[in-house]
Amino acid sequence: MKTRRTGFDNEGLKKGAGDGERQSLRHMEASDGGAREEAEAAEFRELLGDHLSRWDERMEPPVPRLAALEQLVSQRKGELSRKLWRDLLLLWTLGIFIIGSVLLILQWNIAAFAGLQAAALIGAIVYLFVLARKERSVKREWTT
Amino acid sequence: MDNLTIAVLAVVPLLLLCQSTWLFKDARKRARYPWFWGIWGLIQFPLPLIAYWLIVRSGWFSRRSRSH
Numbered sequence: 001m002k003t004r005r006t007g008f009d010n011e012g013l014k015k016g017a018g019d020g021e022r023q024s025l026r027h028m029e030a031s032d033g034g035a036r037e038e039a040e041a042a043e044f045r046e047l048l049g050d051h052l053s054r055w056d057e058r059m060e061p062p063v064p065r066l067a068a069l070e071q072l073v074s075q076r077k078g079e080l081s082r083k084l085w086r087d088l089l090l091l092w093t094l095g096i097f098i099i100g101s102v103l104l105i106l107q108w109n110i111a112a113f114a115g116l117q118a119a120a121l122i123g124a125i126v127y128l129f130v131l132a133r134k135e136r137s138v139k140r141e142w143t144t
Numbered sequence: 145m146d147n148l149t150i151a152v153l154a155v156v157p158l159l160l161l162c163q164s165t166w167l168f169k170d171a172r173k174r175a176r177y178p179w180f181w182g183i184w185g186l187i188q189f190p191l192p193l194i195a196y197w198l199i200v201r202s203g204w205f206s207r208r209s210r211s212h
Contacts, residue, residue: 120187
């Protein structure tokens, strides 16, 4: 009731008032609203402020430090590099065996060497063809 | 065994190993069957390089198969 009356009074005043009066009225309304908001905020702080700040402190996520992140990245890079060197060593060991065998076959019989080369070529083409078909079927499966 | 044979026996394995290593590393970086390319690169030269260039690096083969 009180607010409604105040509103009515303000409207009446606004209707009858000039520009300067209107402005001062607006200022009064704004200051009233601001004071009310401040009072509400203070009340809220008084009631829940301590609990909320304690809750905030407890809920604070553990932010990793830059040094820890850098260490993680360098550790991961080291792991990848070690894995690459292990794979390369395996490939070179395999390579020594394969190249040695191929050279021995070449020394033994040139026809067998030619047969081996042809078999390797045909095998590679067939394998590539199978891989391409498999990839195409997987793509089709995921896009439809 | 003459000098030429010895030179070939020294150069060819080195060439094959270099080719295979490059193919393996590049295919591994692109996750395109590194062991297949590495092993094929140990047996022949330069067909694996040409095939790798056509299929993996230039994308010619995949473009063709996509257009069909």
